[in-house]
Amino acid sequence: MPGAWQRPFHPLLCRAPAEAALAARFALVGGLGVLVNLGALWALTRLGIAPAWAAPVAIELSILGNFVLNDRWALASLPRCPSWWRRLATYHVAVAVGVGLNWFLVATLPFLGLPVLAAGVLGVGAAFVANYTFSRTLVWSSRHVR
Numbered sequence: 001m002p003g004a005w006q007r008p009f010h011p012l013l014c015r016a017p018a019e020a021a022l023a024a025r026f027a028l029v030g031g032l033g034v035l036v037n038l039g040a041l042w043a044l045t046r047l048g049i050a051p052a053w054a055a056p057v058a059i060e061l062s063i064l065g066n067f068v069l070n071d072r073w074a075l076a077s078l079p080r081c082p083s084w085w086r087r088l089a090t091y092h093v094a095v096a097v098g099v100g101l102n103w104f105l106v107a108t109l110p111f112l113g114l115p116v117l118a119a120g121v122l123g124v125g126a127a128f129v130a131n132y133t134f135s136r137t138l139v140w141s142s143r144h145v146r
Contacts, residue, residue, distance in 0.1 A: 025074035026132050029066050037062035067091045070135065078140040087139050094134035098127035 040061045044054035067088055071080075081087050102123035109119035137143075 022075060022078070022136075023132055026070060026135070027128065029069040029074045030128060030131070032069065033062040033066040036065045063092065063095055066095075070140075075135070075140040078136075079142045080140045090139045091135060094138050095131050097134050098131035101130050102127040 037058045040058035041051070041054055044057060045051055049057075070091075071084075071087060081090070105123035105126055106116065106119045109122065110116045114122075
């Protein structure tokens with residue numbers, strides 16, 4: 001039986017470079033989603049749609065775009081549920097956690113003395129970690145392999 005010094009590295013450490021590449025692609029898709037969101041918000045409000053109605057449409061367009069890019073490119077190499085519709089619904093749940101976390105941090109941290117933009121940066125960072133984690137564990141994960 002090999003000693004601890006002979007065992008290979010922890011499996012997570014062995015996968016770290018590949019996981020970092022997946023996270024980087026996921027982040028790039030998220031950045032594109034921000035552009036889609038802002039572009040759609042601008043276009044819809046220019047058409048005379050009230051921001052309160054335009055914002056949810058713009059958000060949903062960015063979520064749909066991000067899902068497609070993640071599913072077809074960023075996380076395409078990972079195991080996943082065979083049902084596209086189930087993946088889409090589960091992705092909505094996964095990103096809802098990030099949205100809620102982002103909102104919570106932006107709504108509460110300024111009351112603790114943090115500037116609102118700093119709270120926004122922390123909120124976006126926390127939302128990214130939550131979105132990636134939940135997307136990897138709920139939508140694109142080995143739990144779907146049978």
